Structures are given as structure tokens and as C-alpha cells.
């Protein structure tokens with residue numbers, strides 16, 4: 001066997017990867033680690049991702065900071081134009097941008113429900129569609145990776161978050177459906193479903209009250225949340241040629257949360 005066989009199989013050298021919502025949290029770490037695996041990175045964010053770009057460039061990688069709200073078709077189309085101008089191709093998309101709110105069916109307005117669905121589900125749909133158009137035109141065997149959540153399988157407690165849970169269940173099934181639609185173009189679509197991950201979304205006191213954090217604590221079978229770094233192995237695998245036969249699948253990375 002060739003000595004560098006595995007290195008080549010998992011390498012992203014020569015590939016261009018877009019990560020949405022990569023200004024902080026999981027997206028920032030995914031962007032950094034895809035760059036470490038050899039990819040040139042593009043980021044869509046609503047207010048810039050200067051810190052992430054710095055992180056990548058300091059390590060010798062390439063990163064392109066594009067202002068684009070993933071729910072806005074025109075901004076997404078423009079964003080992809082910039083990627084093509086600079087890099088000339090797109091091979092990997094990580095649909096990471098997402099939001100959550102904790103309100104039950106009676107507290108939340110229909111507008112809030114729509115807002116959550118719009119970003120978590122429709123935004124991923126728009127970005128996947130525009131990426132697929134380019135991949136098809138350029139005959140690129142692309143990999144689209146959607147960030148879902150274990151909340152696509154369960155209803156988290158004690159907080160109420162029906163919109164988030166519904167949006168993530170939607171992402172898991174949209175992933176399968178898009179994989180079926182795009183298979184003959186040589187484009188793969190997969191998702192990952194993390195459990196709780198220590199990021200602003202799940203530990204920032206502006207978003208999660210200390211009482212809620214305390215209520216979650218005994219529910220973690222591995223006695224802690226995941227670190228964002230613990231997701232990137234799966235993302236790199238899905239982005240690389242090593243996962244050629246993985247298509248329309250969801251990888252649950254929840255530290256046993258849904259098993260107990």
C-alpha cells in the first residue's frame with residue numbers, strides 16, 4: 001500500500017470549501033480545521049468574520065470573508081460569484097448558519113417560528129441549491145454538508161424550542177431528499193447532528209440562563225458538552241474523498257444523549 005494513501009484520501013488540498021455562519025462557534029472551528037486539512041475557505045456571514053479569517057491566515061491558509069445572509073437569494077448568488085472570481089470553483093459547502101430560541105407554542109409568535117425555519121432550513125436550501133448549480137455547470141463532484149442537530153430526533157428538555165426542533169428534523173430529511181435529487185450529478189449531500197456543543201448558542205448567558213445550564217448538566221451521559229473540535233473529524237471525512245459512498249446520511253454526534 002502507498003505510504004501516503006490515507007493522507008491523500010483525507011486531504012482537502014485543491015478543494016474550495018464554503019462555511020456559512022463561520023464568524024464564531026462551530027462554524028469558526030470547522031472553517032479553521034478545513035483549512036488545516038488543505039482547503040481554501042470562503043465564509044458567508046451577516047456581519048463579517050474577520051477573526052476567523054485571521055485565524056486561518058496566521059496558519060498559512062486562505063480565507064475569503066463574504067457578507068451574505070443565507071436567507072437572501074440575491075446575497076447568496078452574489079456571494080458565490082465572489083467565490084468563483086477569487087477561487088474559480090466550489091467543492092465543499094458546510095451549511096452551518098443557524099439560530100435557536102426558547103419559547104413554547106403559546107409564547108412564540110408565528111413570525112418567530114418563521115424566522116427560525118427561514119434561517120435553519122430555507123437558508124440551507126438556498127445555499128445548497130446555488131452551490132449545486134455551480135458544481136453541475138463545472139462538473140465538480142461536490143460535497144454538501146448540512147449541520148442538523150440531535151434536536152431533529154428529540155424534543156430537548158426542559159426548555160421549549162419547537163421551531164428549532166422542527167427545523168432540524170427538516171434539515172435531516174432535506175439532506176436525504178437533496179442527495180436523491182443530486183446523485184446523478186455526482187454531488188453528495190450529508191448532515192451531522194451534534195448534541196450540545198459549548199458555543200455562544202449553548203453557553204452564552206445572554207442566550208442561556210444559568211438555571212437552564214444547571215438543568216442540562218445532569219442530562220449529559222458523558223458529563224459535559226462537546227467541544228466544536230470534536231465535530232471536525234466527521235466534517236473533514238464527509239468533505240474528503242474518503243467518504244465517497246456516504247450519501248444522504250446523518251451522523252449523530254451527541255455523546256450518547258439520545259441513547260439513554
Ligand SMILES: NC(=O)c1ccc[n+]([C@@H]2O[C@H](COP(=O)([O-])OP(=O)(O)OC[C@H]3O[C@@H](n4cnc5c(N)ncnc54)[C@H](O)[C@@H]3O)[C@@H](O)[C@H]2O)c1
Pocket residue numbers: 020021022023024025026027044045046068069070071095096097098099119123147148149150193194195196197198199200201202
Ligand atoms: N451549540 C450547540 O449546542 C449546537 C448543537 C447542535 C447543532 N448546532 C448547530 O450548529 C450550527 C452552529 O451553531 P453554533 O452553536 O456555532 O451557534 P452560534 O450562534 O455560535 O453561531 C451561529 C452563527 O450563524 C450565524 N448566522 C445566523 N443566521 C445567519 C444567516 N441568516 N446568514 C449567515 N449567518 C447567519 C450567526 O451570526 C452566528 O455567527 C447551527 O446550525 C446550530 O443549530 C449547535
